[in-house]
Amino acid sequence: MGREGFQKMDELELISRLAPTLPRNSSVVIGTGDDCAVLDLGAPDYVLFKTDAVVEGVHFTKETPPEKIGRKALARCLSDIAAMAGHPNSALITLALPRSFEPAFVDGIYAGLNALATEHGVAIVGGETTTNPAGVLISIALLGTVSKEKCVLRSGAMTGDAIFATGKLGGSIQTKHLDFEPRVKEALWLRDHFGVHAMIDLSDGLASDLRHILKASHAGAELLSSAIPISREAKLAARKESSSKPPLLAALTDGEDFELLFTVSSKDAVPLVDAWKKKFPGLPLSCIGKITAEPGLRIRDKQGVRALNVHGYTHFEKS
């Protein structure tokens, strides 16, 4: 769905307007600007705090089975906890429903939520049901914990770092956006076995999300065109419809991949690839480029190196 409604302001502009005015207190380690807020509430671990909403007509349709809606709503938040290398802990569910609804629909939403929560050891500790005349909206608030020494931020990328992405990118709208696996265990394994410098989950598209890391880390990057892992769906869509994005552009700019994008020291790149293949043989891991001191995002292909000007979807454009 397009951004046509938001002529006046997009989400990033909103956030940058509002962020400096937000009140803080001594518990805040990270407020806005990373995948989750990070709080020190006096426990040995930091508390991670995240909310995310899915809306009918934006993130799912009237035809989407309720189990998949519930699952997706929670999976998106889990992906943000993964991006900090955290353990998800407990969730509150806000379910806004039209004035008339079928009990079986709500049961379906919760069946999807409960199954994924159970898989990840997440408690669902309540929430709220309210009316929303327009359609269904589910907002999830998720708490997690993360070791103070091992919390991975967006801001840690260093010049020379190798950039990695899990999975295959692009074309998520075909089916994956309802069925993706949040990479919680992969992120925990990464932080336990390698020094992950910076990490984010791919929600807005590779080009856009990598820019978040670069901005937070005051760095640039060069991607290797031939190394970008393009999904089968993005390739098929390009073949079927001449109006579709070229597959590489889809991999760079489609939203909702929910894979991990992270950087490690270049000396760790080869050992990581080897260890990953043994540990997660079913999930591709691709080294797609490197962090540079020179700011900006560039891509290298047979023709040479050029600036990458395409952006991924912003939240308001998300399909």
Added chain:
Amino acid sequence: MGREGFQKMDELELISRLAPTLPRNSSVVIGTGDDCAVLDLGAPDYVLFKTDAVVEGVHFTKETPPEKIGRKALARCLSDIAAMAGHPNSALITLALPRSFEPAFVDGIYAGLNALATEHGVAIVGGETTTNPAGVLISIALLGTVSKEKCVLRSGAMTGDAIFATGKLGGSIQTKHLDFEPRVKEALWLRDHFGVHAMIDLSDGLASDLRHILKASHAGAELLSSAIPISREAKLAARKESSSKPPLLAALTDGEDFELLFTVSSKDAVPLVDAWKKKFPGLPLSCIGKITAEPGLRIRDKQGVRALNVHGYTHFEKS
């Protein structure tokens, strides 16, 4: 606004259907069933976790100034932290907006939110903006902390306890629902100076919220009709329009008072009233009845004692 849309199920029915199926884990002290979820995340204090949403056309109108909408959204959550005798800590804001909106509207929402957050030492640590074609919806996720020994639940009322309410009740829809003061400092003072057995905030109406305490505490109650503190607004409304509720009924059943309802040992009742008058001279405190072993809710007036069958608003009926 009425409940007409929700022919099929109301919120309490929904919760009671869903609660037994929700996954738990070892962090959960209280899941559903109290004003906030209570979690043990390894810190000296428990973590309180709450979400609450306000929706255009349900909790405010198109004409409500945005500052008051933002303030109300946060104040409702603060009132729930107060009901557990907790300290509010940090909030995430989910702002669902129609496809076109004025930046000044969003600035207004945040001005109201930020001012109240600052007053209560609450950090706003991020959130999300998303589209909601129908209108504005704000969901707040709020974390708080509470001393493990002093967390006040709904379930602690004991036979013979005196029942107290702060403030004056009924008629909140006239203006108070946009301007109420969440009773955070009063609740902290109460728990520090008196053994509060059970507490809840009055969001659904006295009769309905007292029933939540009675159900959780496996007890009954007898209210004293002449002791119920009726607001000026409820009295005026009854005088102006013959179709209005009688004032006592308004005080018993109108929603959104956001005062504290709590019980203490009967021996503490007189010392509490004396100490309260000194500490909070501007805020009435009324002893409105007592907890009984006999189940059910009764009211005593000049005619004697009778069962109280009126309920407050459920969430779906909230004006």
